[in-house]
Amino acid sequence: MTVNFNHSISRLGTQAEKYELRQAVFGRDDVLPMWVADMDLPTPPFIIEAIKQRLNHPILGYTQMPDSMFQAIVDWQAQHGYRVQAEHILLTHNVANGLFLAVQAFTRPGDTVLIQPPIYPPFYQAAELNDRKLALAPLVLVQDQYQIDFVEFERQIIDQSVRLFLLCNPHNPAGRVWSGSELRQMAEICIKHNVIMVSDEIHSDLVYEGFQHTPMAAISDDIAQHTITLSSPGKTFNLAGLQIGYAIIANPQHRKTYAQTLARAKIADLNLFGMVALQAAYSSEGRVWKRKLMVHFQTNIQYLQLFLAEHFPQVRIIRPQASYLVWLDFRGLFSDHQALKHWLINHAKLGLNDGESYGEAGSGFMRMNIAAPKSTLEQAFRQLVQAKSAL
Ligand SMILES: Cc1ncc(COP(=O)(O)O)c(C=O)c1O
Numbered sequence: 001m002t003v004n005f006n007h008s009i010s011r012l013g014t015q016a017e018k019y020e021l022r023q024a025v026f027g028r029d030d031v032l033p034m035w036v037a038d039m040d041l042p043t044p045p046f047i048i049e050a051i052k053q054r055l056n057h058p059i060l061g062y063t064q065m066p067d068s069m070f071q072a073i074v075d076w077q078a079q080h081g082y083r084v085q086a087e088h089i090l091l092t093h094n095v096a097n098g099l100f101l102a103v104q105a106f107t108r109p110g111d112t113v114l115i116q117p118p119i120y121p122p123f124y125q126a127a128e129l130n131d132r133k134l135a136l137a138p139l140v141l142v143q144d145q146y147q148i149d150f151v152e153f154e155r156q157i158i159d160q161s162v163r164l165f166l167l168c169n170p171h172n173p174a175g176r177v178w179s180g181s182e183l184r185q186m187a188e189i190c191i192k193h194n195v196i197m198v199s200d201e202i203h204s205d206l207v208y209e210g211f212q213h214t215p216m217a218a219i220s221d222d223i224a225q226h227t228i229t230l231s232s233p234g235k236t237f238n239l240a241g242l243q244i245g246y247a248i249i250a251n252p253q254h255r256k257t258y259a260q261t262l263a264r265a266k267i268a269d270l271n272l273f274g275m276v277a278l279q280a281a282y283s284s285e286g287r288v289w290k291r292k293l294m295v296h297f298q299t300n301i302q303y304l305q306l307f308l309a310e311h312f313p314q315v316r317i318i319r320p321q322a323s324y325l326v327w328l329d330f331r332g333l334f335s336d337h338q339a340l341k342h343w344l345i346n347h348a349k350l351g352l353n354d355g356e357s358y359g360e361a362g363s364g365f366m367r368m369n370i371a372a373p374k375s376t377l378e379q380a381f382r383q384l385v386q387a388k389s390a391l
Helices: 022-026 045-055 067-078 095-106 122-128 150-159 180-192 221-225 252-264 272-281 284-311 337-347 374-390
Strands: 089-092 112-115 133-136 140-142 145-147 162-168 196-200 227-231 245-249 316-318 325-329 365-369
Touching (some): 045 272, 045 284, 067 089, 089 252, 095 162, 095 196, 095 227, 095 245, 095 252, 112 122, 112 150, 122 133, 122 162, 133 150, 150 162, 150 180, 180 196, 180 221, 221 227, 272 284, 284 374, 337 374
Parallel strands (some): 112 162, 196 227
Antiparallel strands (some): 089 245, 140 145, 227 245, 325 365
């Protein structure tokens, strides 16, 4: 399988959010978009081929989810040392959907949900839009990497009577791959205080050399009994438009509660193409593709690092241990977040994710998506250099 990740593909005319929403989000439609977390790289050809094969049949009616799809999830998760039983898998309409449903299933209005800012905005929304309160246990930046303050973590749980913990494993935007001991420590505190854990593991396949993803529920049977795992091939294989998600729940009572919540929303299956794509993705070809993709990301991150060191040494890169989202600390260049935003949008003409949307802790930060051909990075770097005169 030959793959050229540096081939540039125009997404104009495909309703791609990353492009279509530029005017609405940045106030101008000419920014180079490096924000929404999907890739400007092709969805693997073997997945496209599987969808085409299905389209050879002219009827796209109601479709039973096959056992082979559940088995594909079981086999895929086994790579992470996670032994999943097919009967423990429930399907959702994407991972964010699974997160919101977990809040609805395991808490009531007025209950408190714990998160670790800076964090992917839907973690806030899952609580806020469901009339739940938020407890915040911010991560702590130590020498350009985020750490957990376990004392604060437990204090929040006790002081705010937390019912549910939404964990991002690996973390977006911090890029941290949590170690087994960090996960165990969080789990022990949660179990001690009767807090159910939801572990969003959508970035778990995209882990860089030197790091290893640990599924929270794979640490011990006891921890699995207190954990809802959420995942999808959506990020790894650029399938976000197909809306795929699943939950793995070992605890029978929790599984029943979650299944009831799904039933109340009449959510049962993946859509037909999601089902086909999942099976094609979670395959031996998918494993090979993923390895090649990681090499491309690694090259792009190194390129970004070299560029910043040479041209913007005041900007710190929080080097991701997983995924293609790079959290950048601009505080050495700008003391004011609004001025940073203005400069990036109107002078550098770059569309990055606004750090403040990840919480207060994101002030002075921006998230850059490097899942693109090298030419996109080159363009971004040229624009940044040109914008230096406006500093
Ligand atoms: C941590 C995390 N969870 C969930 C999602 C969204 O996934 P989905 O499109 O399956 O809802 C993202 C997308 O960026 C993410 O980073």
